[in-house]
Amino acid sequence: MGFITRGHTFLVSAANWRLLFPSTSTSVPLHIRHRYPLSGLCCSRRNVVEILQERGLLDSITSESLRHSPLTPLKVYCGFDPTADSLHLGNLLGIIVLSWFLRCGHSAVALIGGATGRVGDPSGKTLERPDLDPAALDRNVSAISATIQRILGRESSSFSMLNNYDWWKDVKLLDFLRDVGRFARVGTMVSKESVRKRLESEKGMSYTEFTYQLLQGYDFLYLFRDHGINVQIGGSDQWGNITAGTDLIRRILQVEGAYGLTFPLLLKSDGTKFGKSEDGAIWLSPTLLSPYQFYQYLFSVSDADVVRFLKILTFLSIDEISQIEKSMQGSGYVPNTAQRRLAEEVTLFVHGQEGLDEALKATQALRPGAKAELDWKTIETISEDVPSCSLRQDQVLNLSLVDLSVSTGLLESKSAARRLLKQGGLYLNNIRVDNDSKKIELDDIVDGKVILLSAGKKNKMVVTIT
Template sequence: MTDIVDDLKWRGLFAQSTDEDALRKVLADGPVTFYCGFDPTAASLHVGHLVQVLTVRRLQQAGHRPLALVGGATGQIGDPRPTAERTLNDPETIALWVSRLRSQIEPYLTFEGPNAATMVNNLDWTAGLSAIEFLRDIGKHFRVNKMLTKDSVARRLESDQGISYTEFSYQLLQGMDFLELYRRYGCVLQQGGSDQWGNLTAGIDLIHRLEPGAHVHALATPLMVKADGTKFGKSESGAVWLDPELTTPYAFYQFWLNVDDRDINRYARILSFKSREELAELERLTEERPQARAAQRALAEELTTLVHGAGECAAVIAASKALFGQGELADLDAATLTAALSELPRVRVTELETVVDLLASTGLVASKSAARRTVKEGGAYVNNAKVAAEDAVPDAADLLHGRWLVLRRGKKNLAAVEVTADAG
């Protein structure tokens, strides 16, 4: 067993626990069976969930036994949001999302050996439970005055929308999850984000009422926010998903590559599995040469490999280099090239125009006269080839995968041209 509490604290992954000294002891005496829950309120996990998934992985690597719960029951209700009621999805959709989330979580855990992980679904112990049984056996042990103190509930009560009984009852369901996992698997620790603290302690209170003498614990990780105060895990286009169909591996890599220097050292400690010495070296490089973005590149490569595989990561890095003239654009496969170009300013045309016209229409220059000046000064490139003549028109043979041109002004300013039958 490693001293996992000290490691979590060093990494910035320890916000609070019910009793730190008792938690340290039980983890040191381990192995401990613990759980973390994930609700299928979307078709994929996003990078905010990755913090919890990788914390589960760390605890397992420290010798403890994880239960990864994907909530087929709680996912049908959803934890109350601070602002408005959730849109409820039908059971068939939830079942599909449960399957997808399970397949996303499983690669990070080990399902063999003495501390093998187990996937669980709270629909298994709620599907056959009647409303009367739930109210009598579970609801009786919750106090409304305490439930009202939960932050998300309190904020909703103060809003014009209020809160439905459905969402208000969510903490009863999560509390029952901990009770059931304690009884079925001997689970004595629940891990989650600090915004879940009310739900985590609700389960502890329920176990104490129904299982006298039980010793159970809660561990909360801090919520991650960016240095500018915005929500972690968001890009300009929205949430950064783990599903490559929702966020391409290229966009995923670029998210980490573009992390603010003020955030990168904190994110690397939380998410990287590099040693303390390796992370200290990256922190030194960031301080001395922030323009090199060594820590961002290291984290982008590590997480893209972890989430999407080494092959996809290599393709993404090759695409990044090729866009800036450090590799062959023609060598990139169609999917990787399309993903990379979707991140750039782009114009659609039905037929090829002069490079001057294309530079102006993509916005790489302010006007056609500025485009002509750029060509004259040797700063215009099509597919990394310098454009020599102001009246140059790309040939159909120049189209990458019969569809794309990559324009560049100078060293760093890029845009894409897509030739289609319909410019709309």
């Protein structure tokens, strides 16, 4: 989407369009979002810190000066240690805050901790992280780099990525102790909350972990000096590590102008972490968690949390979010409308249009009674997210639907299956069955590979035919 002003043509993403023209926000088609590069116009006349605070994305800043230079170009970075082969939903906040800086006309860098990942950040941890062998670490670096590039690479040309192993691999211990270590105050390091809590614990803290804040602090110094990066961001648990960097810059380089900014951790209203399910973390990599599963997790957010998460996790304007919140109080509100919007926006940001299309297709096609034609790939999308079993074709053909529903574990008994069938709640491949003598035929096996059984709207069973 473009417009012309003073002879210049600007391409504007849907998120920018909403901020520029709130009254037209609801008419912007979902499919155009993130298709165009950011112009930087959406908030370049507003201080990014004010925007983050308004949206609940600001915890602390090291200096109020950061609030008072809305038009000063900043270069900001956020670190991501490769402790796994995918980032998770909690890591998404760092990417979103980087994106807000980009949208406000600043530059952003994602720093991959190829070196610090070998040590392990003790912040928020009760035990030391297990060692990763070099091959696993390299795989993790490649995987999370690809994820961040996939998300932010389409946002702006002012985004880049670095790996701190590129400079740490040449650092010698004695040189580091002489040039950096002597400027670090042990008393200050011990007083950091992440260190203090571990020192008071039964397991204590190793010297290796104790040095982590100094390593991260030196990263900031190196990036400030050699790359002109003057802002480091991170979760609230990173405050000690971030201030270690601003202290080193002040002591060693004897200059001001380095800032730190933290955002709150991603928590639900009950204080528990958002981004964890019974099966583990909500990964950002589509190879570990399908866009459909990612979408469904966000769709399941409670009414108590959905408005806050719309502010934190999406780029919808505050006015539009307020309208959604107001509509939730109205008598004509359709349940889960706000959750659907949240799931669409975040899935689009993380997985792009293709991922969102996949999630929406699966969501629609797998809804009992949906007219969309099923295919085995769509069913396979949810096979890891719902109960499933494998049966031979000869075990299935000519078996009654009632018996199949019981033998697969979808329903407890034949009487329960018949009762549900009479109530209109038993589905075969999303088609309601009202004949209790219905038997499975060859045409009922989707693409000759799978059968989808549904008991009501939520209980499903994927039967893989071997």
